[in-house]
Amino acid sequence: MQVSEAIEQRRSISHYAPDPVPSTQLREMLALATRAPNAGNRQMWRFIIVTEAPLRQMLARLIQRKFDELATWPEFAAQESRLRALRDNALTFAQAPAVIFIVNLGYHLGIEPMLTEHGIKAREVESLFSHPDIQSIAGMIGYFTLLAEERGYGSCWITDALLAKADLQAALELTPGEELLALIAVGTPAEHPPFKERKPIDELIQWR
Numbered sequence: 045m046q047v048s049e050a051i052e053q054r055r056s057i058s059h060y061a062p063d064p065v066p067s068t069q070l071r072e073m074l075a076l077a078t079r080a081p082n083a084g085n086r087q088m089w090r091f092i093i094v095t096e097a098p099l100r101q102m103l104a105r106l107i108q109r110k111f112d113e114l115a116t117w118p119e120f121a122a123q124e125s126r127l128r129a130l131r132d133n134a135l136t137f138a139q140a141p142a143v144i145f146i147v148n149l150g151y152h153l154g155i156e157p158m159l160t161e162h163g164i165k166a167r168e169v170e171s172l173f174s175h176p177d178i179q180s181i182a183g184m185i186g187y188f189t190l191l192a193e194e195r196g197y198g199s200c201w202i203t204d205a206l207l208a209k210a211d212l213q214a215a216l217e218l219t220p221g222e223e224l225l226a227l228i229a230v231g232t233p234a235e236h237p238p239f240k241e242r243k244p245i246d247e248l249i250q251w252r
């Protein structure tokens with residue numbers, strides 16, 4: 045399969061067949077995906093692969109609990125359907141046979157202390173380079189989704205579940221300085237969603 049075919053065929057998948065994804069496949073796809081460009085080749089990622097249903101369900105319950113909690117806030121009183129839609133998106137991994145939790149180990153150029161010492165606010169320093177760690181990990185996830193497509197698997201890149209980030213991080217025993225950045229659900233697709241239209245490219249390009 046050509047890369048362009050994988051790009052054209054890939055869809056975000058919410059419904060999966062129960063067939064397991066062999067660990068060799070998951071390992072190979074991650075090994076290839078981590079060849080993606082990444083800032084300074086620091087490879088600021090690690091992966092927690094959950095294939096055991098009881099653990100997956102426990103993690104899903106943590107997310108459900110967080111959404112239930114939000115539903116009791118007066119601010120969400122008139123937002124029931126919006127909250128439900130977000131919860132459903134957060135839980136698209138709940139019946140996927142494999143879920144990859146992507147851990148951001150962080151990236152520092154080393155000059156940040158000098159910049160803050162000079163008076164630049166920590167927050168400005170943080171956004172100055174536009175988050176190379178997040179950019180690197182996002183590129184790698186994009187690669188992964190195409191590799192999954194090539195091998196006949198569906199996937200879904202998930203961040204809505206991070207509403208329960210603190211609980212998930214505790215349950216997965218992340219260490220200080222590590223942050224959960226995204227989840228990828230992986231499995232044999234049990235649906236074929238239609239293509240979601242994109243904006244016409246010529247509206248987006250400015251030639252200078």
Ligand SMILES: Cc1cc2nc3c(=O)[nH]c(=O)nc-3n(C[C@H](O)[C@H](O)[C@H](O)COP(=O)(O)O)c2cc1C
Pocket residue numbers: 054055056057058132133134136200201202203204205237240
């Ligand atoms: C950063 C990011 C976060 C996303 N989070 C979720 C999510 O939490 N739940 C979900 O079902 N889909 C999620 N998606 C998938 C998008 O909704 C999907 O890519 C978009 O609607 C386009 O559809 P397509 O991937 O099928 O082309 C996410 C995608 C990205 C890149």
